[in-house]
Amino acid sequence: MKHRYLPMTEQDKKEMLDRIGVASIDELFSDIPEKVRFQGLYNIKEAKSEAALAKELTELAANNADTASHVSFLGAGVYNHYKPIIVDHVISRSEFYTAYTPYQPEISQGELQAIFEFQTMIAELTGMDLANSSMYDGGTALAEAGMLAAGHTRRKKLLVSGAVHPEYKDVVKTYADGQSIEIVSVPTKDGKTDIDALKGLVDDTTAGVIVQYPNFFGQIEDLQTIGEITHESKGLMIVSANPLSLGILTPPGKLGADITVGDAQVFGIAEAFGGPHCGFFAVTNKLMRKVPGRLVGETVDQEGRRGYVLTLQAREQHIRRDKATSNICSNQALLALAASVAMTALGKQGVQEMAKQNIVKTRYAKNAFEAAGFEIAYNGAHFNEIVVKTKKCVTEINKGLLEKGIIGGFDLGRVDPELANHALIAVTEIRTKEEIDALVAEMGAYNA
DSSP states (O other): OOOTTSOOOHHHHHHHHHHHTOSSHHHHTTTSOGGGSOOSOOSSOOOOOHHHHHHHHHHHHTTSOOTTTSEEOOOTTOOOOOOOTHHHHHHTSHHHHTOOOOOOGGGOHHHHHHHHHHHHHHHHHHTOSEEOSOBSOHHHHHHHHHHHHHHHHTOOEEEEETTSOHHHHHHHHHHHHHHTOEEEEEOEETTEEOHHHHHHHOOTTEEEEEEEESOTTSBOOOHHHHHHHHHHTTOEEEEEEOTTGGGTSOOGGGGTOSEEEEEGGGTTOOOGGGOSOOEEEEEOGGGGGGOOSOEEEEEEOTTSOEEEEEEOOOBTTTSOGGGOSBOOOOOOHHHHHHHHHHHHHHHHHHHHHHHHHHHHHHHHHHHHHHHTTOEESOOSOBSSEEEEEOSSOHHHHHHHHHHTTEEOOEEGGGTOGGGTTEEEEEOOTTOOHHHHHHHHHHHHHHHO
16 A cells, blocks of 8 residues: 555555445445546645654744754743653543543543542642532633632622733633623733722722732732632632742742632643643632533442542533533543642642742843843742833744744733733753853844
8 A cells, every 4th residue: 555644545445335336436426426426636645655654744833943953942821841751641642531421430530630640730730629620711610710700799890910921811801701701900010900090990899809819920919818809809810820930939829819820831732832731710619610611529339449530520521511610521631630740740749849949040131131230020029920111012023032042031012012021931940050140141142
């Protein structure tokens, strides 16, 4: 067979035609008039052998700039972190990567336990009472949190900090539009939520206040104060958190959060051009029965042996559609497993040390930029990312950096015209002093 990646042989074709009682392909399509059949040649390349095709695709793939070939300082929601090698080994096991919905607990104990461990670790990191079995990504998890707040409080207004990831805000707005929920943006001040402005916007029609921790600019929000303001009007505080940062920052659950969501990409999940990733959703006990998606519970069987089952499944597959907490019918079990394996491999001390390295190296980068004559936009406490002002267009600077083997920071002018010539620089634990110095030097050449 010339193309072994096309599995049908001439014998296969003959047997299928014989089974349906026709002599040829032409006879099979004889009912279709000749005048409507396509008579020309398709505008595509001629077929190649498998070896030739693999060679061509390899050459095309080599044109990509990725984090294996380039040093990356690009963050803005997706980060280049250390991934323990055991992660790929575990998630490549067939019992996990072929697993689907574990509706039959008697044959799905391994999958159910893996999900339960993910829930447990997320609850511990966030300081919340419980977490679900994962969601599509951080953006949809945040939107679901907003809808939960509106449904729980029976109010139709959500306040969203201007320092929340712009793409996350767009997802929230899309969900809210279908529910006729008003979205009000809270201004920022010095790169963080403007507390005074928030006080003036919160009222008895506010379902919830949405903030990010650390926020889109890498700044650390004052969650305790925001929570107090929110709860005075009986609204819910919703926090979109970077779970790695919670290895060293006070968790949202200890600062008054009612719902904490985010993306577990920082733990063992590749950037993958922006997805697929793994959202998490954690709440206080009072919201337990309103959590979207799945929850795995631990129980015992008739003989007292530990077992795991799906529980509290308030989704439209199980109850009336209008009573469902969410219409999301799936979860990212394989990627949740990847995050669980990474967290387990790192351990509590490892996660804490990894988070600390992000702070230390970002601080080094900040000092290096300032020493080179750059201005740092915001000087508050920060994690993982800083905003650097430049004299030239960030996109143009990034093109030059790419030629030097460096993937530059995010051009904030793309999301806010007032932030033109501002680069969001991400520095993770895997960046070295030499790499940071090289970035500063190369950007300095454009900033002269």
